[in-house]
Amino acid sequence: MLCKYAIFLLLNLFLMTGCTTAPPAPLVPPGEPLAPAEAAPVVAPEPEAPTEPAKKVYLTFDDGPNSYYTGLVLDVLKEYDIKASFAVLGCNIDKNPDVFKKILDEGHGIVNHSYSHDYKNIYSNPQAFLADLEACNESIARIRGNGVKIFRAPGGPSKLDRETFELLEQNGYISVSWNVTSADTDPGGASPEQIIANVQNGIIRMESFEKAPIVLMHDGTEINRSKNPPGSAVANYIRNRESIVAALPEIIEFLMARNYTFALVDENTPPAW
Numbered sequence: 001m002l003c004k005y006a007i008f009l010l011l012n013l014f015l016m017t018g019c020t021t022a023p024p025a026p027l028v029p030p031g032e033p034l035a036p037a038e039a040a041p042v043v044a045p046e047p048e049a050p051t052e053p054a055k056k057v058y059l060t061f062d063d064g065p066n067s068y069y070t071g072l073v074l075d076v077l078k079e080y081d082i083k084a085s086f087a088v089l090g091c092n093i094d095k096n097p098d099v100f101k102k103i104l105d106e107g108h109g110i111v112n113h114s115y116s117h118d119y120k121n122i123y124s125n126p127q128a129f130l131a132d133l134e135a136c137n138e139s140i141a142r143i144r145g146n147g148v149k150i151f152r153a154p155g156g157p158s159k160l161d162r163e164t165f166e167l168l169e170q171n172g173y174i175s176v177s178w179n180v181t182s183a184d185t186d187p188g189g190a191s192p193e194q195i196i197a198n199v200q201n202g203i204i205r206m207e208s209f210e211k212a213p214i215v216l217m218h219d220g221t222e223i224n225r226s227k228n229p230p231g232s233a234v235a236n237y238i239r240n241r242e243s244i245v246a247a248l249p250e251i252i253e254f255l256m257a258r259n260y261t262f263a264l265v266d267e268n269t270p271p272a273w
């Protein structure tokens, strides 16, 4: 019995060792690192997709170019290295062509805001409105080489009737409005603090609607800045212009802190409402 068992063991040993031509597969001791060739490739992590699209804000300044205030606004914009759009009047381009050139040279956007801003004339009939836009474009084109089809109606688009809108559309014009106002046309004169609060509240409101803020401010029409008694309409107008210039850095810093990019008004600007 013992002898039979010994033969069985020997036979098994022979079968396991002597009769196999293929070498036994090497064993990798547990915990041993794999050879480099067999290691799982190192995959670079996918760059994280931005959690939200770029937030755009449109700063706009109406009624210039102004021989005094436009330059001050441009200086603040340059200091922060940001761009804005100027809704210009043809009559003020003709008075201040060098200021208009400066706006262009510094890379800001241009919007046609009519030649005269004269409500009585431009809102008398659709053709009068179109003619005033075309006159503004002639002033723009004399310096820039071509006009612009983006326009902002003086007083806002609610002043335009359907017939005028249709005529403008036929002529390729695109309206741009606003959805945040600085209220810097307050006839009583606004302080920088009021203007900052107006804009900040407006921005927060637009965020709740998920709308890109289009901020209305004024560098202002050309005026005689001398000899204006305190409390007069022109004195308050001047106070508003000074308040805008003073408020602008804090408005810009507020927007930068909220990760806005400063975009130029063009045909791709989303509607204000």
Ligand SMILES: [Zn+2]
Binding pocket: 062, 063, 113, 117, 154, 155
């Ligand atoms: Zn205006």
